[in-house]
Amino acid sequence: xxxxxxxxxxxxxxFVSLYAYENYSGASEIYKNLRCxxxxxxxIADSNSDFAVTIKLVVQDLISEKKTNDEIYSFLISxxxxxxxxxxxxxxxxxxxxxLPYAVLVLGGFIIFFIFRKNKYNKVx
Amino acid sequence: MKVSILKxxxxxxxxxxLFVFWQGLKKNNNYDTKNLIGARISNFQFTxxxxxxxxxxxxxxxxxxxxxxxxxxxxxxxxxxxHKYLLNLSNKKIKIIGINFKDKKKNANNFLNxxxxxxxxxxxxxxxxxxxxxxVYGIPETILINNNLNIIKxxxxxxxxxxxxxxxxxxx
Numbered sequence: 001x002x003x004x005x006x007x008x009x010x011x012x013x014x015f016v017s018l019y020a021y022e023n024y025s026g027a028s029e030i031y032k033n034l035r036c037x038x039x040x041x042x043x044i045a046d047s048n049s050d051f052a053v054t055i056k057l058v059v060q061d062l063i064s065e066k067k068t069n070d071e072i073y074s075f076l077i078s079x080x081x082x083x084x085x086x087x088x089x090x091x092x093x094x095x096x097x098x099x100l101p102y103a104v105l106v107l108g109g110f111i112i113f114f115i116f117r118k119n120k121y122n123k124v125x
Numbered sequence: 126m127k128v129s130i131l132k133x134x135x136x137x138x139x140x141x142x143l144f145v146f147w148q149g150l151k152k153n154n155n156y157d158t159k160n161l162i163g164a165r166i167s168n169f170q171f172t173x174x175x176x177x178x179x180x181x182x183x184x185x186x187x188x189x190x191x192x193x194x195x196x197x198x199x200x201x202x203x204x205x206x207x208h209k210y211l212l213n214l215s216n217k218k219i220k221i222i223g224i225n226f227k228d229k230k231k232n233a234n235n236f237l238n239x240x241x242x243x244x245x246x247x248x249x250x251x252x253x254x255x256x257x258x259x260x261v262y263g264i265p266e267t268i269l270i271n272n273n274l275n276i277i278k279x280x281x282x283x284x285x286x287x288x289x290x291x292x293x294x295x296x297x
Contacts, residue, residue: 037262050227051262054253061254079260081160096145107138114131 030059030072033086043086161260166274169258171248174225174233181222181246187272189220191296194268195244196256198228199236201264207283208240214289215243219296223247226256226264269295 031045036052044052044059055076062072076084088094166183173179186192195211197204215221223244225233230249237247250256259268260279269278269292277295280288 050253054257057252058254058257076257078164079161079257080262081260104138107134111131111135 026069027056027059027063030063030069031056033073034059034076035084035086037080037084161279162276164260164276166259166268166270166276169255171222171224171246171250171255174230174247174249181248183274186220186222186270186274190272191219191277192270193219193221193292194224194259194270195221196224196226196250196259196261196264196266197236198226198264199232200228201226203283204236204265205240207265207267207285208243210284210286210289211243212241214292215245217293217296219292220245224256225249226261227251227253 028045032043034044034055036042036044036047036049036055038049038051039047042052044055058076059072062075067075073085077089082088088097090098168183170180170182173181193211193214195207211221211223221244223242223246225247227250233247233249237244253261259266263281265283267280267284268276269280271277278291284292
């Protein structure tokens, strides 16, 4: 009977800690993508500044209100501007930021293709 | 001929990258609130610092042509330097709301007793969460809003003579 009780307690505490971890990891993902505006190069997750602590509390509140990550980011962007998020949204101002890596990839492919073709041509001749 | 085209492409690309980096270096990466001018504030409520039954919300501010919301704390040294400007503004045609930020009631009252109270209402934000609705990230901060609750001006740091004059111009 005693063993059964112990197993039940362990079983229960395991699920409680699992639930707490899931909630925490959800919030911590958001903290990592938020910039601490008063720190040098630190995210909200990295900082214990007054501002970071307040934003963590606000994010926790929004999570408990069942807000989605996008809704939380949108809320904070509306209050602090796009600067607060590390991953900016796609718009005309950062069009190059999002498309340039793909353009470079394609351009690189063309360059490699031309170099190979040139080497092949030289070998044949 | 093909090789020369390739070289031109690579050279152009390198020049382009250098240009982008150069432009990037010129850009100011400090946080500023230019984009927040014109934004509307909503869904807020502050309880009076000395009276839990008294509060202020957005509907109370809609009656004022302009409202200046000042976030202050007794522990904040720059708040002392800007206080004289707030006292001067309290004599003008503008309502000033003070929000006591992460402070103790006793210290806040001592601060106002010592320096004077320029506020028509003193609210409290003990944990700083409500101030996030106003985009506050440090103390002192001051926000000038119109009766549509749109932000007209946001001052980060203490109010100085130039900002005081700007506020006077805006509320004319």
